Amino acid sequence: MEIDPIIVSTLLIEDEENEIPQREKRIWVHSINLKRQWFGEYYSLYPDLLKDDKRFFKYFHMTPLKFRQLLGMLEPHITRQNTRYRMAIGPEERLVVCLRFLTTGNSFTSLADNYRLGETTVREIVYSTCEAIWAFIQPIVMPTPNENLWLSSEAQFRERWNFPNAVGALDGKHILIEAPQHSGSNYFCYKKHFSIVLLALVDANKKFIAVDVGAFGKNSDARIFQNSNMGQSLREGNFNMPPPKPLPDGNNLPHVIVGDEAFPLCTYLMRPYSRDDVKGNEEKKIFNYRLSRARNTVENAFGLLVRKFRLFEHKLHMSRDHTVTIILAICALHNFLREDICYWSKNDHVRLSDMRGIKNMRGARGNIRTTALAVRNTFKDYFCSEVGSVEWQRRRVREGKLH
Incomplete structure (x- = not known):
């Protein structure tokens, strides 16, 4: 039995019309932030700071040893999963950004420019990392x-x-x-x-x-x-x-x-x-x-x-709830760093x-x-x-x- 080619064409057209169009996910990153791995402070400055304890302290107000200890305690709680669309920001970089905000009070916009990240991303990093500091560091240093x-x-x-x-x-x-x-x-x-x-x-x-x-x-x-x-x-x-x-x-x-x-x-x-x-x-x-x-x-x-x-x-x-979270995290960090070596000028x-x-x-x-x-x-x-x-x-x- 032969199939009429006209009938086949008609059926194909109907199938195409009945298909629900799939909306493609748009990913847009500013051209400045695309250069993060070359010019962002985490990649361009942080590795050199690790080689000099005094410069590291001047930047983070803690020694590299205490930073490593803090990172080890927080890493399981601030690690994010990669997605099919983008690579997650690693826990070490997240902690660097958060601490820089707390120790300088620089605006989220300024930090976003320094680290070549979106401002919304910087906010999320600071808020979520401070939540983790209070949840997992406070019971140890302020029981x-x-x-x-x-x-x-x-x-x-x-x-x-x-x-x-x-x-x-x-x-x-x-x-x-x-x-x-x-x-x-x-x-x-x-x-x-x-x-x-x-x-x-x-x-x-x-x-x-x-x-x-x-x-x-x-x-x-x-x-x-x-x-x-x-x-x-x-x-x-x-x-x-x-x-x-x-x-x-x-x-x-x-x-x-x-x-x-x-x-x-x-x-x-x-x-x-x-x-x-x-x-x-x-x-x-x-x-x-x-x-x-x-x-x-x-x-x-x-x-x-x-x-x-x-x-x-x-x-x-910032909002009242985020303010409370950040102040609590700072109090926990104060206790954590109380015995740290200081290099104040x-x-x-x-x-x-x-x-x-x-x-x-x-x-x-x-x-x-x-x-x-x-x-x-x-x-x-x-x-x-x-x-x-x-x-x-x-x-x-x-x-x-x-x-």
Whole structure:
């Protein structure tokens, strides 16, 4: 049986008309970025930095050894799969880009040009790498505090800062941000900027024990502390704090955290006497001096933080959630790098007060419980006793020096 060629042609035409056209995936990369493997900083500069520890430190604010350790811990979590359309950016390059953003505060646009990557790609690298840092580095370098950790911290405060029963120093900073959309005045702080709050508890070695990030900048600082996870855990006795123990003079006192006037006086939180209280009272001035000396650990921790991570030189231009993620990652990195070798030069010195993106908290006011006053007065009496005094304290107080 012969098949009519006209019928065959008609059937073929109908099949072609019934076919659903397949849309081809368009891949477009800017001509500048096509030269990434020749001129991008990861390929043109990074290999040479690995040969010089000091230059590497100047670029990343960490040594090559710590970088390798960090990469080894993060590599399984920041590796991406190749696709049929493009090669994935490797974990080492992703970490390089992220760290460069954190240590310089350069804009995403500037980093995209330097590394010959798309701006959206740079954003994704920074956000996802910071998420991995907090998720996988924080449990190692900032574990949930237990009684042994508190006791170890107390020993350091007692030996190095002459403040027995102190287990940590507390402070908070306003991190300046762009006003989030539809947020009203929630993030508008007393500094006349929009901000979120970084609340940090630090040990005697200037490492973060715990941090709380993200509170509204408009809230009073006492309220921020009371509503934070840290404040609630301390208030409810769920922070694994050790039981009270005697001072060297025999007085039994609770373990305490030291803070400044931004925080309320509690049995577990010591703050200085007010200016009116210390007028004409040398013993109270001595207490303030001793507390200030111990509390300087947290101020120094913030100073080290902004020295390594110049991101805080500027107001942060990103969503609130991404801002929180990045700040948490920086706190974890601070602990990870605390024992690293440093190659700072004189020009690398920065003052916390010069950082435009980070501001102090305000003093707190309110009722003070009698028991908290009694605890503070007992510490005062101990610091002024023969057993608890240090030889230089009266001279420092009379010279008008706080620390």
